[in-house]
Structure formats: C-alpha cells, structure tokens
Amino acid sequence: xxxxxxxxxxxxxPPMTEAAVHGPRVRMKDIQGMPGTKGGLFLRLSxxxxxxxxxxxxxxxxxxxxxxxFCYLVLAVGLQSLWSLSLAFVDMYALLVKRSLQNYIAIxxxxxxxxxxSTLTFAAASASAGITVLIDNDLDKCSVNHCTxxxxxxxxxxxxxxxxSPSFLLNFWSLASH
Numbered sequence: 001x002x003x004x005x006x007x008x009x010x011x012x013x014p015p016m017t018e019a020a021v022h023g024p025r026v027r028m029k030d031i032q033g034m035p036g037t038k039g040g041l042f043l044r045l046s047x048x049x050x051x052x053x054x055x056x057x058x059x060x061x062x063x064x065x066x067x068x069x070f071c072y073l074v075l076a077v078g079l080q081s082l083w084s085l086s087l088a089f090v091d092m093y094a095l096l097v098k099r100s101l102q103n104y105i106a107i108x109x110x111x112x113x114x115x116x117x118s119t120l121t122f123a124a125a126s127a128s129a130g131i132t133v134l135i136d137n138d139l140d141k142c143s144v145n146h147c148t149x150x151x152x153x154x155x156x157x158x159x160x161x162x163x164x165s166p167s168f169l170l171n172f173w174s175l176a177s178h
Contacts, residue, residue: 033170035087035110036094036101040170044088046163051081051121054156061146069127070150076124077157080117080164087113104178111175114168118161125157 032039054077064070087110094101101107132150136142 030100030102031170033166034101034174035106035171036091036099038095040167041088041091041095043163043167044084044091047084047160047167048081048088050156050160050163051077051084054153054160055081057149057156058153061149063145064150067128067131069124069131070153073124073128073153073157076117076120077160080121080160083113083117084164102174104175107171107175107178111168111171114164114171118164118168121157121161121164125154125161128154128157 030037033043034040055074058064058070058074058077064074090101093099101110128150132147132154135145135150136147
C-alpha cells in the first residue's frame with residue numbers, strides 16, 4: 001500500500017511584534033465609580049439624592065428668589081439632578097445587560113457633561129454660601145430670613161458636588177488613557 005507521508009518544511013519565525021516583546025496590551029479594568037459599574041451607579045444616585053434635597057429645601061422657602069445666587073443654585077442643582085438621574089438610568093441598563101460603557105464617544109460625553117454640571121454646581125454652591133454668610137454674619141438678618149434652610153440647601157449642593165467629583169475625575173482619566 002502506497003500512503004503519502006506529510007513533509008515538514010522549515011518555516012521562518014515571523015519577526016517579533018511589539019506585543020510579543022512587551023506583552024499583550026491589556027484594557028483598563030472597569031474601576032468602581034466609572035460608568036457601567038455598581039460604584040458608578042452609587043455615585044450617580046447619591047448625586048441625584050443630594051441635589052434633589054438641595055432643590056427641595058431651597059424651593060420650600062418663599063424668599064429664595066430675593067438673591068440671584070439662590071436662584072442660580074436652584075437652576076444648577078436642578079440641572080445636575082437631571083444629568084445624574086439620566087446617567088443613573090444608563091448605568092442601570094449597562095449593569096442589567098452586562099455591557100461595558102468604555103466606548104470613547106460615551107466616555108467623552110460623560111466627561112464633558114460631568115465637567116459642566118460639576119462646575120456649575122460648585123459655582124452656585126459657592127455663591128450661595130457667600131450670600132448666606134452675608135445674611136447671617138454681616139447683616140444679622142437671620143431672624144427674618146430662612147438662614148437654616150439656605151445653609152442646608154447650600155451644604156447639600158456641596159455634598160452633591162463632592163459626589164460628582166470622583167465621577168468626573170474617573171471619566172477624565174479614562175478619556176485620557178484611551
């Protein structure tokens with residue numbers, strides 16, 4: 001019986017690529033706090049809760065319209081609450097369908113939105129804090145104004161901004177590492 005036998009021919013090894021020399025490129029791990037993670041969802045929900053508390057407390061006073069800084073605080077924190085709630089829904093969807101949100105376009109959108117809303121919230125909280133100190137310490141008119149409510153709303157806005165900062169920084173870091 002005549003059976004053909006396979007012939008082995010020497011083959012040159014392909015040149016070493018950069019991946020073979022330095023190891024394969026690994027994608028950045030999803031760090032808790034980034035979009036699409038449980039930590040990111042927690043940050044978004046805490047931003048939303050504190051901003052809603054700030055808006056609610058400020059809206060329960062009848063004279064918050066007397067100072068432009070308080071109106072600006074209601075506007076900025078209201079915008080932040082809408083932004084945080086919408087991204088919380090996106091995070092919930094990503095967690096439910098087990099999708100990663102590490103898309104360059106999405107990260108860029110999240111970073112720009114977080115940067116704008118956090119800047120607006122910080123500026124509004126700082127301006128409201130200045131007006132509250134003016135009313136309380138300099139003018140001594142807390143007896144006729146709602147200083148406690150103004151201070152509470154301002155503090156909640158600052159806490160909401162503190163919850164927004166890690167989201168922005170992690171998104172910015174992810175955007176820079178792409």
